[in-house]
Amino acid sequence: MQPSFEKQPLRFSCTQCGRCCLTGGDYYVYLTETESEVIRKRLQLSSNWFRRRYLERLEEGELVLASGEDDCCIFLDTSGQCRVYAVRPLQCRTYPFWPELTGSARAWSSEARRCEGINRGPVIPVATIRRSVNACLDQKN
Numbered sequence: 001m002q003p004s005f006e007k008q009p010l011r012f013s014c015t016q017c018g019r020c021c022l023t024g025g026d027y028y029v030y031l032t033e034t035e036s037e038v039i040r041k042r043l044q045l046s047s048n049w050f051r052r053r054y055l056e057r058l059e060e061g062e063l064v065l066a067s068g069e070d071d072c073c074i075f076l077d078t079s080g081q082c083r084v085y086a087v088r089p090l091q092c093r094t095y096p097f098w099p100e101l102t103g104s105a106r107a108w109s110s111e112a113r114r115c116e117g118i119n120r121g122p123v124i125p126v127a128t129i130r131r132s133v134n135a136c137l138d139q140k141n
Contacts (some may be wrong), residue, residue, distance in 0.1 A: 005133075006130075011124065012100050019115055019116070023042075036063060043084070054075075097124070
């Protein structure tokens with residue numbers, strides 16, 4: 001079955017609203033051990049301190065970033081900027097071009113209620129979306 005993004009153009013322009021950086025409830029920022037280590041090194045923190053302060057494990061064993069104040073990502077600063085932007089996890093780099101959001105027009109429209117940048121701005125090339133989707137799928141496997 002052909003994904004929705006290959007049938008109709010998708011528009012996106014990040015407005016830096018920070019809503020994709022909300023955590024808590026059912027929202028988590030997942031990351032790999034490698035991504036965790038890259039962030040830790042960028043911050044120049046010890047492994048133990050970094051894990052205690054910035055990471056959590058879900059019941060299923062998945063590694064996620066801890067929530068900060070107001071259920072925002074722990075790395076979102078008071079001005080709404082990401083403190084680890086240059087080394088942010090794949091999940092953050094590929095948003096909103098995730099398989100579960102780009103696979104159907106309904107999912108994309110639903111996410112547009114959360115993200116004001118969806119359906120705004122330029123049409124994103126299919127090849128760009130496909131690279132993000134494939135990167136997400138590769139990381140899950």
